[in-house]
Amino acid sequence: MTDVAPDPAAHPPSSVKLMNLPNALTVLRLAVVPVFAVLLLQDGGVDDADRYWATLVFGLAIITDRYDGMIARRTGQVTEFGKLADPIADKALTGTALIGLSVLELLPWWVTLVILVREVGVTLLRFWVIRHGVIAASRGGKLKTVVQALAIGLYILPLTGLLATARWWVMAAAVLLTVLTGLDYVYRALTLRQTSARAMRAAAARRSAGPTGAGGTRTDTAA
Numbered sequence: 001m002t003d004v005a006p007d008p009a010a011h012p013p014s015s016v017k018l019m020n021l022p023n024a025l026t027v028l029r030l031a032v033v034p035v036f037a038v039l040l041l042q043d044g045g046v047d048d049a050d051r052y053w054a055t056l057v058f059g060l061a062i063i064t065d066r067y068d069g070m071i072a073r074r075t076g077q078v079t080e081f082g083k084l085a086d087p088i089a090d091k092a093l094t095g096t097a098l099i100g101l102s103v104l105e106l107l108p109w110w111v112t113l114v115i116l117v118r119e120v121g122v123t124l125l126r127f128w129v130i131r132h133g134v135i136a137a138s139r140g141g142k143l144k145t146v147v148q149a150l151a152i153g154l155y156i157l158p159l160t161g162l163l164a165t166a167r168w169w170v171m172a173a174a175v176l177l178t179v180l181t182g183l184d185y186v187y188r189a190l191t192l193r194q195t196s197a198r199a200m201r202a203a204a205a206r207r208s209a210g211p212t213g214a215g216g217t218r219t220d221t222a223a
Contacts, residue, residue, distance in 0.1 A: 008131050009075050022072035023082050025064040026135055029089040032061050040156060045104040048158040062149045083130075094119060097152045098103045106155055107171070115148070118182040125189045132196035135188050144177035154212045 039054035069086060072078045095116055101107035129135065151174040154167035 003195075010044060012091050020077045020079070021073075022068040022075075022077050023079060023085070025068035025071075025087050026082060026085045027062045030085070032057055033089075033092045035063065035094070037100060040100045041103065044137040045100075045106070046081045051158045052126070055153055058097060058153060058156055062153075064125070065090055073220060074118050087126065090145070091116075091119050094148070094152070095168060097156065101152070107210050109196050111171065111175055114123050118178050119131065122182060122185050125185060129189045129196075135185065136193060138181065140177060140181045140184065144174065144181045147177055150174075 019082045034052055036057045039050050040058060041205055042050045045051065065086075068082070098112040098115055100105065102109045126135075147170065151167065151171040154163075154170055159167060
């Protein structure tokens with residue numbers, strides 16, 4: 001299957017230390033979530049300085065999200081903890097930002113709900129199919145992540161006038177990409193489960209038939 005890529009995250013080495021740089025970045029991202037929430041919601045979000053600081057913290061946290069997984073894969077430091085904590089940290093940061101913006105009445109609640117339902121649903125799908133394989137991130141998924149982070153960052157900033165109008169269009173694009181890539185992920189996850197189940201049944205049948213096959217001839221594993 002062309003859209004399923006081999007990934008160390010599917011079978012992390014047991015000898016990898018739990019305390020490593022990628023995991024430290026993930027924990028740091030989790031730790032700054034409450035700090036970000038306080039800065040965003042403090043004084044009802046009317047203090048521009050707090051909003052700028054909240055934007056800075058959000059941006060730095062997004063950067064750690066970009067690099068912790070990449071470092072883990074390139075250096076062979078993937079761990080079970082990282083596999084579990086990384087998506088939790090991502091959703092905690094994004095969810096806190098979206099909910100905070102809706103509480104401040106800067107972002108409609110329906111936008112927050114659509115994005116959160118998609119993000120939580122995809123995270124659950126990842127755990128549902130992880131024993132069957134890892135679905136490689138599509139170009140649409142990567143674009144969604146960038147546009148979504150940009151849109152949230154623009155809403156955190158205390159913008160007015162034309163810039164405030166422009167960020168609405170960026171958020172609209174983020175919502176559209178969120179829905180479309182979510183549907184694509186559901187399709188690919190279901191396809192992976194089905195093909196994996198068939199492959200496992202075929203392998204079990206070959207094992208039960210013996211090394212020469214049921215008819216006494218050599219089984220062709222290249223088929």
